Amino acid sequence: MSTSSNGTLLSVQGLQTRIKGDRHSITVVDGVSFELGQQQVLALIGESGSGKTMTALSILRLVAAPVAITGGEVWYEGKDILRLPAEKMRTLRGRRIAMIFQNPRDRFDPLRTIGDQLIEVLMHHGITQNRSEASRRALSLLREVKLLDAERVMKMYPNEVSGGMLQRAMIAIAIAPAPDLLIADEPTSSLDVTIQSEILDLLKSVETARRMSILFITHDISVAQQVADTVAVMYAGQIVEYGKASEVFAHPQHPYTQALMASVPTPTSDVLQPIHGLPADLAHPPPGCRFAPRCPSASVHGRASEPPPFVQTENVGVRCWLYAEAGQ
Amino acid sequence: MLSYAARRVVLLVPVLLGATVVVFGLIHLIPGDPAGALLGPTSSDATRAAFRHDLGLDQPLPIQYGVWLWHVLHLDLGISIARRQPVISIVWEAFQHTLLLAAVAALLANVVGLFLGIVAATRQFGIADRAAMGFAALATAIPSYWLGLILVVLLALKVQIFPTGGMTSAIDGGSPFDIFWHLVLPAMAAGAAPAGIVARTVRASVLEVLRLDFVQALRARGFSESTILFRHIVPNAFPTILTVMGLQAGYLLGGVAFVEVVFSWPGIGNLLFLSIGQRDYPVILGVMLFVSFVFVLLNLAVDLMHAALDPRVRTSVAA
């Protein structure tokens, strides 16, 4: 596991991804920047449509026409992986940077057993040399992700297994080649609440045991609160707030983050505050700050022009006029 | 699976019986007296009378059917008027020749179609895709008999590579290679259209699988496109692909008839054609009966194979 000089595993800078439509293009990831250190969990929080999944897919370069990465850099192991030749990128995928998805049921080949798919990954990345070794390794991996009765699960087909078990199996497949970085795209969104916390615990223990970093994507603040070391809040393709989790959750600066925190039930609140308005239409973004139409503190200035990216206020970076002016 | 198979086999019986009823009905649709039709214009009145009595043609219809069915189950399909031989042996021999031609044509069609379909799907909207689908459209539109004639003109008359017809050469013929050489043109002519259909279906099927989410997950695991294609996508597309291939093969069993006529290939299509001219009704009916039985069994095999590959089929109620 090699790192850059200051211990950063992954550094995303100004990532831009666009979808080319018939009439116009939509920028779904607009200048996103963040960093992920060793053994760190960064939660990327946002509504659906905010661009968080696209960010993840862009990092792994899993996008294809009409979606294209149009700008920015992604630094990993001292190289900008956006500019690697396709074959080299493919060797990174799965092996050094792995990804797990929402809806595990749609992410397995329905015609092959779970064991087969696990073995396939082990053999492909050269973790094991022959099938029997791979078989044993697969079993131990399944046990590591706390799948009871691992022998039986090995022989089962995806449709015979519950969602929670499938997600564990997907985690097993992801960690099999011992990657440095795991991208988890809403891994618990389709699961029962009880299973959710089990999977979250599993991810945390795997992270510690294997010294991995996790880029955890979610729309659910309460889930992020359980796992995150750092937090990046996304809105309409942009990061609007970014910093240590403890800081952001305790003292949210950006009006959107504040609204998100207010919409989460806590033991003391009895009234949930929904966020007014609809998510931004990326095909026709407003001229000023993207959140302005829904922002309770919107100023004329905010509606007219985009705020500068990131003004630091103590431990947190915010993209908001409220702080830009104050910080001048 | 076993119960599904058992159900399908049991369902066979009424279908086969129904087929015999249809053929029996055809006998009686023939204008004129069945005895005259089945014995030929040169038969004497005495022979016809005996025949009528034998087959119970003076009895009510259900009994006629019963008697006739009895003969059929004993493999007695009558005597060919033109050749004075038992129909069953004539049909059986011709059937083997048709089977050979249909099998080779099906093999050709399926291999070419599979290849074109996969190429088209993996290079969707590119030149290869358009070319493959253009070829498929052309292939399905061109009549097999016309293609046969063109092939004869080009490859047997202008440039005399292949023979113009028949199954074996008149001189020194009969070897497997000789037969194979005679097979080439008719197989191409008969297989072109099924190849087009298979190509289109394979393309659609592969594209559908390519859209599924697990393909993206496989890419995220680091597999190469070709690995994903052959180890995961094609197997998932298999049920549909194999079904259409089986259907085309089954269709070819009858469909090669036109090509058989063009190339004088001694199969049942050709037999049927010649018998039409000769008004050899026993042969015509015998062919229909025989082919229907084979066809039903073949369709059953295709259905069972499909059910084996795709569990969803077993649970749906068969129409």
Add this chain to the structure above:
Amino acid sequence: MISGANPSAAPELLRVSGVEAPLQQPGTLRALWGRFRHDRLATAALAILALIVVICIAAPLTSPHDPLATQAVNRLAPPGSPGHLLGTDGAGRDLLSRLIWGGRISLMTGVAPVVIGLLVGGLFGLLAGYYGGVTRTVIMRCVDVLFAFPAVLLAIAIAVTLGAGTRNVIIALAVVLVPSVARVTESATISACSQEYIEAAKASGVNDASIIVFQLVRNVASAPLAYCFSIIGPVIVFAAGLNFLGLGIQPPDPEWGSMLYSLQSSLLFAPLTSIVPGVPIAIAALLFDVIGNAVRDVLDPRLA
């Protein structure tokens, strides 16, 4: 689809994919119009086809020569000969004229069976799907029986049994098509019947005939229609093939398939002339294929 139709392919795919039949959206005609406006290939095909149909229908006006007029002198003239754009056949008759006059038969024997198959097969399928139970079992068993015979051989047998003539060819082809259309319609009807509006109609006492005619047909029609459009081309080829075998029209009346057969004996001496009659068959099939694809994409995209 293939030369010498394989009608059983599409319904098998339908049955096997286990997907619901689509509800016909309002504005189908508008959707078709929109599709043809944007699909230049389909529009061109439609235009060319219309032209061919008009030429054939107006045969008395468009035919340069008398299709039956024989001459001893200029026989088997190649295409491009003076006075005979497409050449002459073995009896000296002008090929172009015969193709124009023959087109009426060839096109009709392609379209008529499809129309009959659609109406008859559609009706059976509707009844089977709507009433279910014994009705459905009886109808679909009969359909299964007809499926026991390969399409080509069944058509030949029926045509032979009924005797020569265009009318019997049409009947034979219609009989072959009815089972396929019935299956497609039955499947679509069953899906449509599971929709709630049918339950509602039944519950409010509307009689069966009204339900079928006014509600069901509109929603179920797209599947068999799409199927029938896609099959016209192969049926034209199939019909010409039956004529090729001598089952339909009798000489000297012209028809594309039978012309092809009678010219086969001249293959050695006049190869180019001998294959001329196959050209319009292939062109018609290709045009209908393009048009059928466009129609099917609008009416029932799943079948693609």
